[in-house]
Amino acid sequence: MRFTLLALLPLALANPLNKRSTACNNSPDLCSKSYGEITHLGAHDSPFVRDSSTSNSIAGDQYYDTPTQLDAGVRMVTGQVHKSNSEWRLCHTSCDLLDAGLLSAWLGDIKSWLDDNPNEVVTVLLVNSDSASASDLNTEFETANITDYAYQPDSLTSAPSSWPTLETMINNSTRLVVFVASLTTDDSYPYLMDEWNFVWENPYEVTAASNFSCVPDRPSSVSGDTSTALSSNMLPLMNHFLYSSDLSSLGIEYPNASYVATTNAASGGTGNLGSTATRCKSAWSGRQPTFILVDFFNRGPAIDTVDNLNNVTNAVGRTSLTTSAAGSSSDGTTINNVFKGLVELAEAAAAGSTPTMGNWIWVGGNWGSVLGGGISL
Structure with a gap:
């Protein structure tokens, strides 16, 4: 009996994944796929939630918090990093607007x-709004005790021609991929990758559903040049979220929740996610987007399009969420209820009147700090 057990030991060690589970990122069909070969659903501005905890802030881009997003199949989470009172915090545009707390707590x-969830690979994309150094960010990751999970590329300056399979990353316990936009990389922290060395994106500031584009926009080295982007080995990220332009008179944009059921749908309606993803895949010579980034991911739901791209029909281990606005009273009613007076005043100003600062404060708060320039929420 002892000989039999010892003889079987190499077989067990050769395939440790099967000892835990046969599914990777919620599907057994994805285990043998490379990280860069599949599509990962991304939650745009993941920590900025529109629910009762934020008084249904219109700056919120999601209805559920990050752990719930991950439970439901999201595999890329993004957030904006700002420095406030000597702390690195997750804030939407400004910490005075929407503060989701310490970066280290979110990473925790x-x-x-x-x-x-030992069979899942997760990607974190940080928008480095206040130019944190690699050392600064590493301190936050160390505080969260998460660095042992981090994947390290062979090079920090060029994208690889191929990525490991999900199964390999899981077996190696390198299940966290970290991109930062933008970052001066440091070999002392090889897991912190500058996004623009590894990822390219289509345009993100879209206010009309008919204007979603597949043309590369960032980084500048591939802007407007699909051929160069596709030959760069960088991973394509497809931004697919709408801003509302109802306050365009003030240069203010905020997440468009009223149209998101169509924006995130697998089919039907102008600018739906499924048709756009299919169009981009065709424009990219059959290359599917590695990441699809959406607002209010449960609407649509967006995961249907990602499953279609990945040919996943047997997803397991996901939490099912409502595809409604999750109790938010602001979905589809923002202009009618919250900003009616502000919109009317902005329209009057655009028509040539000269409202006083008191008028602005009365209808919408102190907007003096943003009247000189635009702001995207």
Whole structure:
């Protein structure tokens, strides 16, 4: 009996994944796929939630918090990093507008989720709004005790021609991929990758459903040049979220929740996610987007399009969420209820009147700080 067990040991060690589970990122069909070969659903501005905890802030881009997003199949989470009172915090445009707390605390939540879900690979994309150094960010990751999960590329300056399979990343316990836009990389922290060395994106500031584009926009090295982008080995990220332009008179944009059921749908309606993804895949010579980034991911739901791209029909281990606005009273009613007076005043100003600062404060708060320039929420 002892000989039999020892003889079987190499077989068990050769395939440790099967000892835990046969599914990777919620599907057994994805285990043998490379990280760069599949499509990962991304939650745009993941920590900025529109719910009762934020008084249904119109700056919120999601109806559920990050762990719930991950439970439901999201595999890329993004957030904006700002420095406030000597702390690195997750804030939407400004910490005075929407403050989601310490970066390290959010990373700690992701670490706990990875602990509880050993067969899942997660990507974090940080928008480096206040130019944190690699050392600054590493301190936050160390505080969250999450660095042991981090994947390290062979080079920080050029994208690889191929990525490891999900199964390999899981077996190696390198299940966290970290991109930062933008970052001066440091070999001392090889897991912190500058996004623009590894990822290219289509345009993101879209206010009309008919204007979603597949043309590369960032980084500048591939802007407007699909051929160069596709030959760069960088991973394509497809932004697919709408801003509302109802306050365009003030240069203010905020997430468009009223149309998102169509924006995130697998089919039907102008600018739906499924048709746009199919169009981009065709424009990219059959290359499907590695990441699809959406607002209010549960609407649509957006995961249907991602499953279609990945040929996943047997997803397991996901939490099912309502495809409604999750109780938010602001979905589809923002202009009628919250901004009616402000919109009317902005329209009057655009028509040639000269409202006083008191008028602006009365209808919408102190907008003096933004009247000189636009702001995207």
